[in-house]
Amino acid sequence: MSKIAKIIDGKTVHVFDKSQFNWHEIRNCGQIFRDPPCEVTEDSDKIVLKAKKDKDSDWLWHYFDLETDYSEIKNELAQFDALGEAIKPGGGIRILNQPFKECVISFIISANNNIKRFSKTIAQIDFTNPEKHTEIDFNKMGCGYRAPYLVSAIKMLSTMNFKILSELDNNMLRKELIKLSGVGPKVADCIMLFAFHRLDVCPIDVHIHRALKQLGAQNADAIINHKYAGVAQQYIFYYVQHLKGQLK
DNA sequence: GGCCAGGCGCGGA
DNA sequence: TCCGCGCATGGC
Numbered sequence: 028m029s030k031i032a033k034i035i036d037g038k039t040v041h042v043f044d045k046s047q048f049n050w051h052e053i054r055n056c057g058q059i060f061r062d063p064p065c066e067v068t069e070d071s072d073k074i075v076l077k078a079k080k081d082k083d084s085d086w087l088w089h090y091f092d093l094e095t096d097y098s099e100i101k102n103e104l105a106q107f108d109a110l111g112e113a114i115k116p117g118g119g120i121r122i123l124n125q126p127f128k129e130c131v132i133s134f135i136i137s138a139n140n141n142i143k144r145f146s147k148t149i150a151q152i153d154f155t156n157p158e159k160h161t162e163i164d165f166n167k168m169g170c171g172y173r174a175p176y177l178v179s180a181i182k183m184l185s186t187m188n189f190k191i192l193s194e195l196d197n198n199m200l201r202k203e204l205i206k207l208s209g210v211g212p213k214v215a216d217c218i219m220l221f222a223f224h225r226l227d228v229c230p231i232d233v234h235i236h237r238a239l240k241q242l243g244a245q246n247a248d249a250i251i252n253h254k255y256a257g258v259a260q261q262y263i264f265y266y267v268q269h270l271k272g273q274l275k
Numbered sequence: 276g277g278c279c280a281g282g283c284g285c286g287g288a
Numbered sequence: 289t290c291c292g293c294g295c296a297t298g299g300c
Contacts, residue, residue: 057281134281141280144298171296176283211283232281264281 032093034084040093042074047097049119056120056265058221060133060146064090092121092224100226100255109244110259117265122258123221127189128181129154130222135176135209137217144169157181176209183207197225220257229256238263 032042042048050067053059065087066077076087088094101118104110125133132152136145151168153159158181165174184207192200200223204215216230229235229251239247242263250259 135283137280138282139280139295140282140297141299143300144280147298166296169297171298172294173283173296209283213282217281230281234281 031096032088032091034088037083038078040076040078040084040087040091042076042091042093043072044098045069045074046118047101048074048091048121049117052117052119052265053091053121053123055268056117056261057142057268058123058217058261059125060137060142060149089124092124095121097121097258100258104250104253104255104259104262107244107246107250107253107259109239109242109246110250110262113238113242113266114262116269117262120258120261120265122224122226122261124224125221126154127218127222128157128184130218131180131184131204131207131210132157132177134214134217134221135173135180135207136170138173138209138211138214158185173209179208180210193223197228200225220260226257227254229260231260234267235260235263238267 031044031047032040035041050063054063064082065079066075068075068077076084076091078084078087097120101114105114132154133145133149136148148169160177160181162174162178165177170177187203192203195203197219200219201212201215204210204218205212210218213230213232216228219225219228220230231251236247239250244250250256253259
């Protein structure tokens with residue numbers, strides 16, 4: 028039984044360890060770009076999550092990965108001197124279990140785009156029924172040249188089985204995901220981390236490379252290949268955004 | 276006003 | 289298999 032949180036009733040979850048749950052940090056570490064799928068309110072001694080309409084507390088439990096103790100992950104990553112400082116500002120980060128389709132669609136749109144712009148696009152998408160959006164719809168939402176990729180990928184998604192994909196190892200899974208149009212190595216890694224919870228997968232881009240160098244990581248390879256490399260990546264991403272002062 | 280954005284698809288070598 | 293290029297469009 029988790030010491031972090033407790034299911035109170037069918038719609039409510041209480042998170043008692045406030046040091047490892049912070050929606051602002053979860054929202055701004057680069058894994059998700061929209062409002063939470065539940066009410067999040069803070070009490071003096073706990074955080075209260077209340078599920079919306081079609082969701083329930085079991086769903087929230089899985090979505091927020093409340094079984095996992097992130098203090099242990101933080102301790103493990105803190106062995107790297109270069110990460111010591113980077114972990115501090117985003118201590119409340121958790122890696123979500125995002126719905127597969129939503130994750131694929133979101134990260135296709137993120138490619139060669141900026142966060143502010145594509146967040147606005149993502150806010151307009153109906154993720155419960157993405158099949159209903161046409162190429163013209165996606166164009167109106169500002170998807171640009173990615174509109175046909177999205178239509179094609181969404182169609183292909185309906186032939187894919189999340190459970191079967193879940194059983195593949197990292198290399199095989201990446202290979203399958205790249206078959207989706209608009210999905211290359213970088214977007215595939217994001218999907219693996221944020222929808223398949225492959226915490227060892229570390230989406231690498233120039234920012235992360237630069238940040239590791241800036242943090243003085245002589246052992247960047249050891250970090251990138253660590254079993255929690257993906258989580259480390261999220262602390263680094265948040266840390267950089269935090270320093271840039273670009274967080275709302 | 277020009278460069279950039281959490282890259283990717285495509286054609287040619 | 290590996291380059292180099294073009295790409296919609298708003299933010300800055």
